Amino acid sequence: MDDRLGRLSYSSLPERPLEYWLSPDLARLSPPEARSRLRELADTQGTLTAAWGAGIGAGAVLMLTGVFITVMGGGVGPLAALGIIGAGLLVFGILGCRRVRSKLPSTRRTLITRGPGSARGGISMVAFFAIVFGALFGYGAFNSGARGGSTAAALIGAYVLIVLFLVACILVPSTIMGRSRETFRRKAENDPRFRALLEQDLLTWRDPVGNATYGPL
Structure with missing residues (x-):
């Protein structure tokens, strides 16, 4: 009996x-x-972290937008409204990132992303939109020179905020997803609690649909 338990x-x-x-x-x-299995865990965690990271960036840009509108003479209403919304996104984004990175994500559902999955792809997409919007806003700022410098300043400021929003919503998440496996490896190597979760998962996980191995990462 003991031998059989030992073999099991x-x-x-x-x-x-x-x-x-x-x-x-x-x-x-x-x-x-x-x-x-490791790549599925890392990619899923990276996608979820990227979504929360985009929320952090968008929240910061909304707060800057409120400040800009107020400085341009829009009153304190936009500052208060956008500041509250932006601060909420920023705080929830930070908390969400910490929660996602503290545990192993569920891989039962496939997460589909439409944007680029690497920093290079994110830079290319942001640069494309920045050039397009730059041409439009540059043309408007040039034609508004005769009507006063405040209009040109408003257009330039709006352009900068749009580019920052693109960076927050495209470049930041694409960079996070592109480095998800390296980040996951560092987490496993440097966080004893997270590594213990992986050790337990290694003991219990079996591929439900095929014969995929646990790694590599």
């Missing part, structure tokens, strides 16, 4: 330790599109 316990142990699956060398040998 031994067979339930993972074939490879977590350190093996977290190895950067192993990740470089595997195609980036190859499935693994």
Whole structure:
């Protein structure tokens, strides 16, 4: 009886330790599109963190927009309204990021993203829109020169805020998603509590749809 229990316990142990699956060398040998449990966890966590990160950036831009409107003579109403909304987004975004990064995400549902998934793609998209809006606002600011400098300043300020909003909603999340696997690896290496969650997951996880391995990352 004891021998049978011993064989059962031994067979339930993972074939490879977590350190093996977290190895950067192993990740470089595997195609980036190859499935693994670690990659699903990292990509899902990165997508959720990117969404909260976009909220943080958008909240900060809304607060700046309120300040800009007030400075341009719009009164304190926009400052109060946009300031409250922006501060709320910023605080909830920070709390959301901390919560997402403190636990293993659920991978039962596939998260679909429409934007770029890397910093390079985010920079390209932001640059494209910045050029388009820059041409439109530049033309408006040039034609408004005869009507006074305040109109030109308003257009330039609005353009800067739009670019900042694009950075917050496109570049920030795309950068987070592009670095999600490296960030996940650092978290596993430097956070003992998070690593313990991974060790437990390694013991209990089995691929429900195929024969994907636990790693690489």
